[in-house]
Amino acid sequence: MILAIDQGTTGTTCLVVDDELRPRGRGYREVTQHYPRPGWVEHDPDELWDSVLGAAAAALDNARIRAQDLDAIGITNQRETTIVWERLSGRPAHRAIVWQDRRTAERCRELPADLIRDRTGLVPDPYFSATKLEWLLSERESSDLAFGTVDSWLLWKLTGGEVHATDVSNASRTLLLNIHTLDWDEQLLELFGVPPAVLPRVVSSSAAIAEAQLFEARIPVAGIAGDQQAALFGQACFRPGQAKVTYGTGSFVLVNAGETPGSDREGLVRTVAWRLDGEPAVYALEGSIFITGAALQWLRDGLGLLGSVAESEALAGSLDANDGVYFVPALAGLGSPHWVPEARGLVTGLTAGTRPEHLVRAALEAIAYQTRDVLDAMRLELEVVRADGGGSANAFLMQFQADIAGIPVEVPEERETTALGAAALAGLAVGTWSSQEEIADAWRCARRYEPALGREDAERLLAEWRQAVRRALLG
Ligand SMILES: Nc1ncnc2c1ncn2[C@@H]1O[C@H](COP(=O)(O)OP(=O)(O)OP(=O)(O)O)[C@@H](O)[C@H]1O
Numbered sequence: 001m002i003l004a005i006d007q008g009t010t011g012t013t014c015l016v017v018d019d020e021l022r023p024r025g026r027g028y029r030e031v032t033q034h035y036p037r038p039g040w041v042e043h044d045p046d047e048l049w050d051s052v053l054g055a056a057a058a059a060l061d062n063a064r065i066r067a068q069d070l071d072a073i074g075i076t077n078q079r080e081t082t083i084v085w086e087r088l089s090g091r092p093a094h095r096a097i098v099w100q101d102r103r104t105a106e107r108c109r110e111l112p113a114d115l116i117r118d119r120t121g122l123v124p125d126p127y128f129s130a131t132k133l134e135w136l137l138s139e140r141e142s143s144d145l146a147f148g149t150v151d152s153w154l155l156w157k158l159t160g161g162e163v164h165a166t167d168v169s170n171a172s173r174t175l176l177l178n179i180h181t182l183d184w185d186e187q188l189l190e191l192f193g194v195p196p197a198v199l200p201r202v203v204s205s206s207a208a209i210a211e212a213q214l215f216e217a218r219i220p221v222a223g224i225a226g227d228q229q230a231a232l233f234g235q236a237c238f239r240p241g242q243a244k245v246t247y248g249t250g251s252f253v254l255v256n257a258g259e260t261p262g263s264d265r266e267g268l269v270r271t272v273a274w275r276l277d278g279e280p281a282v283y284a285l286e287g288s289i290f291i292t293g294a295a296l297q298w299l300r301d302g303l304g305l306l307g308s309v310a311e312s313e314a315l316a317g318s319l320d321a322n323d324g325v326y327f328v329p330a331l332a333g334l335g336s337p338h339w340v341p342e343a344r345g346l347v348t349g350l351t352a353g354t355r356p357e358h359l360v361r362a363a364l365e366a367i368a369y370q371t372r373d374v375l376d377a378m379r380l381e382l383e384v385v386r387a388d389g390g391g392s393a394n395a396f397l398m399q400f401q402a403d404i405a406g407i408p409v410e411v412p413e414e415r416e417t418t419a420l421g422a423a424a425l426a427g428l429a430v431g432t433w434s435s436q437e438e439i440a441d442a443w444r445c446a447r448r449y450e451p452a453l454g455r456e457d458a459e460r461l462l463a464e465w466r467q468a469v470r471r472a473l474l475g
């Protein structure tokens with residue numbers, strides 16, 4: 001049995017996964033979002049850790065096993081979120097700065113974009129860790145401080161402060177890792193004023209990484225990957241050209257790019273997908289869309305238009321068409337393919353006949369349009385995309401996605417692919433599975449959505465959407 005820890009933006013999910021890669025127990029704890037100022041988003045690192053302990057205990061309980069029965073732990077996490085803590089006391093020096101946080105937008109404007117693209121595969125956007133770390137270090141004397149993304153922080157806590165490491169997929173989101181050498185880049189460390197002493201060691205995503213002490217048991221931590229890379233692994237996208245979209249808080253389109261970072265693509269980023277022990281790293285081409293499911297949460301919590309996000313399916317389906325209403329959910333700037341941190345959201349096409357259903361439908365449609373914009377930027381001939389995450393439960397959204405993208409969308413039986421990916425990485429390292437083929441064999445399609453809308457209709461909708469996006473970009 002493997003314990004998969006998925007520390008996400010909205011909450012922490014833990015799964016106990018059996019030798020067939022099936023969940024046997026589940027635990028969940030929500031995480032508090034702190035918004036100290038407009039555009040700022042923070043988490044309490046101690047609360048993140050407590051949520052892991054709570055969700056892990058619940059998952060073990062639910063599976064009716066003890067920690068002693070676990071063969072390994074796999075960790076996957078919200079990426080880029082930046083934590084700094086005191087090495088001696090183990091206390092966080094500040095709240096975690098979450099990936100959605102825009103406080104460093106100004107700083108990003110003066111960064112050398114070409115150098116950053118070449119070295120890291122990324123773009124100078126407040127989304128990534130380095131400017132957040134720079135901000136945190138400017139608040140404090142850096143001697144005795146440790147930096148980590150959420151994987152590092154959890155590993156540190158799991159090992160009682162013994163191990164300070166990060167896996168290469170998480171490291172590739174910091175703006176500090178050279179994606180060609182897979183090592184911290186000295187010039188970038190200098191650029192951001194990061195002393196090497198604060199950095200974690202970079203390790204493989206599937207290996208004997210450390211020994212954790214959890215509920216009195218000693219268990220190897222054998223897998224670590226960022227949530228989107230773990231989902232790509234959990235979706236068994238092992239061959240170059242295989243793609244997945246995860247519909248969570250934001251949506252993230254990742255395509256396996258093989259064993260080289262590949263060439264730069266405007267509007268997208270290149271990232272490390274994973275590295276198995278003793279093997280070359282595998283890379284991915286990625287489109288990062290910041291706000292998708294979060295727009296539905298905002299319609300629910302901010303505007304009170306929805307009782308639950310699940311209601312969105314029936315409400316959107318109650319209309320025959322969008323009646324020209326478009327919602328550009330730039331609630332945290334725009335990521336791929338625009339990368340405009342200052343962009344603000346807007347709704348266009350309102351009339352006196354516009355009802356809440358229109359806004360709900362526009363929010364769901366926006367998820368699909370944004371994904372199509374990313375797929376266009378990729379310029380790849382994809383045969384199919386595999387979908388997962390909360391939004392993949394929504395049949396209206398999945399059908400509309402297939403219609404707008406013009407390619408089939410497959411939803412697997414197990415939609416917790418992020419956690420399953422972390423379990424798979426850990427299980428490969430401890431011998432639960434001997435090869436990736438076994439993981440691929442365990443993947444089962446539950447539902448396939450075929451494009452049904454005429455191409456002309458799809459292109460007309462897309463043109464209207466892009467008109468609305470242009471307005472949002474004008475500010
Ligand atoms: N039925 C649904 N239709 C559309 N969207 C949904 C539905 N159910 C959940 N979502 C959206 O999915 C998101 C949650 O998905 P998921 O549970 O995969 O996210 P998560 O893993 O918590 O996200 P993250 O890792 O970013 O924290 C929420 O933003 C929610 O609005």
Ligand SMILES: [Mg+2]
Pocket residue numbers: 006008009227248418
């Ligand atoms: Mg998640």
